[in-house]
Amino acid sequence: MSEELLKQHRDAIDAIDETILKLINERASHAREIGEIKGGGVIYRPEREAQVLRRVKDHNPGPLPGESVARLFREIMSECLALEKPLSVAYLGPEGTFTQLAAIKHFGHAAHTVACSSIDEAFRLVESRTLDYVVAPVENSTEGAIGRTLDLMISSPLKICGEVVLRIHHHLLRGAEGTDGIRRVYAHAQALAQCHEWLNKNLPADVERISVASNAEAARLASEDASAAAIAGQAAAERYSLNKIAENIEDEPNNTTRFLVLGHQDVTPSGKDKTSIIVAAPNRPGAVHSLLAPVADNGVSMTKFESRPSRAGLWDYVFFIDMEGHRSEEHVAKALEGLAERTSFVKVLGSYPVAVI
Numbered sequence: 014m015s016e017e018l019l020k021q022h023r024d025a026i027d028a029i030d031e032t033i034l035k036l037i038n039e040r041a042s043h044a045r046e047i048g049e050i051k052g053g054g055v056i057y058r059p060e061r062e063a064q065v066l067r068r069v070k071d072h073n074p075g076p077l078p079g080e081s082v083a084r085l086f087r088e089i090m091s092e093c094l095a096l097e098k099p100l101s102v103a104y105l106g107p108e109g110t111f112t113q114l115a116a117i118k119h120f121g122h123a124a125h126t127v128a129c130s131s132i133d134e135a136f137r138l139v140e141s142r143t144l145d146y147v148v149a150p151v152e153n154s155t156e157g158a159i160g161r162t163l164d165l166m167i168s169s170p171l172k173i174c175g176e177v178v179l180r181i182h183h184h185l186l187r188g189a190e191g192t193d194g195i196r197r198v199y200a201h202a203q204a205l206a207q208c209h210e211w212l213n214k215n216l217p218a219d220v221e222r223i224s225v226a227s228n229a230e231a232a233r234l235a236s237e238d239a240s241a242a243a244i245a246g247q248a249a250a251e252r253y254s255l256n257k258i259a260e261n262i263e264d265e266p267n268n269t270t271r272f273l274v275l276g277h278q279d280v281t282p283s284g285k286d287k288t289s290i291i292v293a294a295p296n297r298p299g300a301v302h303s304l305l306a307p308v309a310d311n312g313v314s315m316t317k318f319e320s321r322p323s324r325a326g327l328w329d330y331v332f333f334i335d336m337e338g339h340r341s342e343e344h345v346a347k348a349l350e351g352l353a354e355r356t357s358f359v360k361v362l363g364s365y366p367v368a369v370i
């Protein structure tokens with residue numbers, strides 16, 4: 014090893030770090046000025062953040078991967094925004110849930126994440142403007158829709174202003190080492206379902222599977238019971254100082270969960286957006302087909318179509334539809350007009366940027 018060469022590179026890194034430090038603070042000063050210009054108005058601008066992150070990825074010369082530089086800029090923007098006004102974000106707790114991870118992935122570490130005891134409570138705290146935004150899971154690639162979030166969106170005045178897609182890795186966790194002596198496994202019902210095959214193969218049939226409110230709660234219970242294990246993610250393992258007995262035990266290797274970010278604002282177009290709506294239809298043959306004709310006729314692509322039995326009584330089913338494009342784009346606006354002519358219940362949940370990181 015050449016000491017001289019090492020020193021040359023480290024001197025270069027020191028000089029670069031000084032420049033980066035100066036530039037980051039210069040950037041932060043601009044953000045603070047922007048905060049003054051906004052004058053108490055809405056500080057968080059999802060469309061602008063998506064544009065900044067996309068630009069960084071597109072212009073990235075390497076050798077760092079685009080995803081990595083985007084994550085770094087995510088944190089820089091998070092700190093810049095906190096200088097304007099720190100954001101508070103509600104999520105389904107306790108600390109260490111995948112929803113908290115999703116909130117941090119979307120808003121960065123400078124946001125203040127607040128654990129709530131239920132998705133309902135998280136919505137309520139934002140509806141009453143006690144907190145700024147809520148992050149809630151909406152669908153999982155193996156388990157499908159998260160019914161409670163969908164049901165809340167039917168009646169909530171909140172609007173979708175972003176989405177987060179998170180790869181979900183589950184681990185078998187416990188205070189002790191190995192699987193000997195495990196009598197019960199705690200996990201959220203979704204995690205139990207997502208690791209079903211692995212559990213069948215790797216644990217004795219008489220080990221009890223107990224579903225609890227969250228993965229983090231499972232980890233907490235396992236930390237207090239030597240004959241228990243939990244299925245949870247990395248954050249919960251760290252939070253409760255548990256050992257990883259087995260890693261990535263999810264049956265489906267591409268297990269991902271999509272989360273929605275909801276607040277009070279309408280988001281302007283970012284250049285690559287989605288629009289989410291709810292429509293109602295009677296349970297009549299062909300009703301859904303004719304209802305959806307304006308979507309296809311205007312060349313709008315649907316990226317999701319999910320039905321739920323209606324609880325309101327007036328309708329048999331409600332449909333959650335995601336489509337490409339912003340509601341202000343002509344073809345999307347026309348599709349929405351056409352839908353409104355065919356049913357008396359269309360609710361636009363929001364137009365928002367497609368997830369960048």
Ligand SMILES: O=C(O)C(=O)C[C@]1(C(=O)O)C=C[C@@H](O)C=C1
Pocket residue numbers: 044047048056057058059061062065089090091093094097
């Ligand atoms: O452009 C703005 O509106 C800013 O406030 C600056 C900034 C940034 O740091 O780039 C910070 C927060 C907003 O959510 C978007 C972008």
